[in-house]
Amino acid sequence: MNFTSKEQILADQIKKFKRDSGTHSPSNLTLLQYIPELSIKIDACFLSNPYATDLFLTYFEEEIIKAGKFRDLIEFYPSQNKVIARPLAQHLNINVDNIFIGNGAIEIIQAVLHQFVEGKTLLTIPTFSSYYEFAKPGIEIIYNHLNKEDNFRLNVEGFINKAIAEEAKSVIIINPNNPDGGYTSKTAIIHICESLKHLDNIIIDESFIHFAFEDDEYYIMSVANLINTYPNLVVIKSMSKDFGIAGLRAGYGVMAAEKVRKLLKNGYLWNSSGLAEYFFNLYVREDFNLDYETVRKEYIKTTTQFLLKLKKIPDLIVYPSKANFALVELKNDITSEEVYIKLLTAYGINVRDCNDKIGLDGEFLRIASRKDDENKVILNAFKEILKRKFSSTEIK
């Protein structure tokens, strides 16, 4: 692949930076501090609805900044966990005793893994790496491989049979899955819950569920309010992606009341910020929700269009996704690293190079959908890059 000498210098810095950064994408701020010459114009690494960020900021500007209420959010302690959970519970039609508010979903993943999971735990893979990285001693992670030959679809019966045969005590499914966006229907998830009633935990991460849909109404297909039917269910929900507010750190978990009680007894009383509390109170409001539903559906349509166009690019295999991103495989000896670096250095487009993801065999990138105009720039960049692929200059 062709690199200008300037791009080549940046490429070397990026490779060094990636080696130093571990298994999680560093924040853009971190990357830009390390390589100030870089310019990120489009962040397609980041899995978030930009229309929802606009919406949140519109409300925030009006109700907080202009109304002079920002100081209160900064100066004073936010409310305790249970207080923030109460209106959310009403909105979700779930008992407040079943809701735990988290400082981002990641805090809930950590808390649940550390406090409630032990023994054999079946996890689909490839997946969000924290699910195995945060496993403390005493948890034995066993993997249920999703294969590219099956388009990364979860084989539901195979999964249930493996959980039973291995005598797993807990299972973990991300739905839609990250990094491929593969979606398992609500009916199938309920079938899993029904078949694995005897387990300690059925953990369903629904962080991308607002982007999934089963028909043209685009209903949100969460299983969270089945908590009474399946008390071993733990639903983990990030608000970062669908609401475009990753910087706020907001998430919630739905689980047995006994589990929520145990967490709150052990801490987690003031784990929300003033801004996160404002967000939760906003989220449950009817006016905001109507607006949110509009931008959610708009973004799903934008994403669907984007993925359709992405599929038409030669040398790319786009795997089926019902999330706001797609996993693409590069063919013809093109490496994910060279495309990642070319996109970043020549186009200012950041995507996720998946060459560190375990469970992926091949050259993969994860590409997020952004706003319509940004998606067009991404599509054009791919077309240009893959056209130029047979070049003599190669980066090592």
Add this chain to the structure above:
Amino acid sequence: MNFTSKEQILADQIKKFKRDSGTHSPSNLTLLQYIPELSIKIDACFLSNPYATDLFLTYFEEEIIKAGKFRDLIEFYPSQNKVIARPLAQHLNINVDNIFIGNGAIEIIQAVLHQFVEGKTLLTIPTFSSYYEFAKPGIEIIYNHLNKEDNFRLNVEGFINKAIAEEAKSVIIINPNNPDGGYTSKTAIIHICESLKHLDNIIIDESFIHFAFEDDEYYIMSVANLINTYPNLVVIKSMSKDFGIAGLRAGYGVMAAEKVRKLLKNGYLWNSSGLAEYFFNLYVREDFNLDYETVRKEYIKTTTQFLLKLKKIPDLIVYPSKANFALVELKNDITSEEVYIKLLTAYGINVRDCNDKIGLDGEFLRIASRKDDENKVILNAFKEILKRKFSSTEIK
């Protein structure tokens, strides 16, 4: 004490609210949602430097709001723990491997208690209740009572001897202590560290240390950079109080590199928000720090004046404090609850009624210092209330 009929109705609601709220002061937002008729004009329950809040907001307004950078803090993920720790480490002259960034000090208290503390643990009392409430099974808290007869001073030799005699594996000291503000000199803390080198943990909570001083230079008397000399030292630092930013949730812990590694391996990677990251990057800057030192010293002087005047009010015993608050005892059969309710309903002043604090024998309030003009209002309210104390109408 005299209550108007309106105050009496509010008093009944407040009492019910307090019964429902548990051992921690609920946020003002929570209180006002419960009793919308209340109006809090001065929050002297809340232990925070209001001049520092002003300072933070000035920078934030200029550099973030006006510069159009607010969206970045909301939309994108903050940096990982280690990245935020790096400039802080340089500022504190402590190795970055010894620093853990927390979502408020409370997260660090929880993490340290859960991951590193077991067996007998000596804790001074009265104190911040999370230190015993968050103790998991396997920790046996033993109390080192601070007595009002000794002005709540820590008897350093007595504390060391008790730790040794009881074969404590960890000790916990808040310096200055909450709720009394009692300060133990840096020399004495070092003597404790030297004498208890063999323990698993010496936990020093320095959340109020920016308000303490030993001479007219008002140096900050932290022991955090003794971590190399005493590897069992764990220093916990809230930024909520001294920087007036409780809503942001920012704190840090200084501890052995091995402990930091263990925490980061188990989660806590993205536990800061975008705003907290901005704050930490601001805190270490020379320009901000110069301004901060000015408001810190100004506030210490304001507080010193306030406490001196508070001491002159009859029927109040003000215990010695080097924090930004004082513990006061009410004499002559006046209850803390009636004064607390009168201040809130008739003056809009919120203070901390300490009648639920274990280790306090008598009628105690904790009163925070605010800005100079607010402190004057607090002083006048106390004078008026205590003048009217012998009344026929009493609240039950």
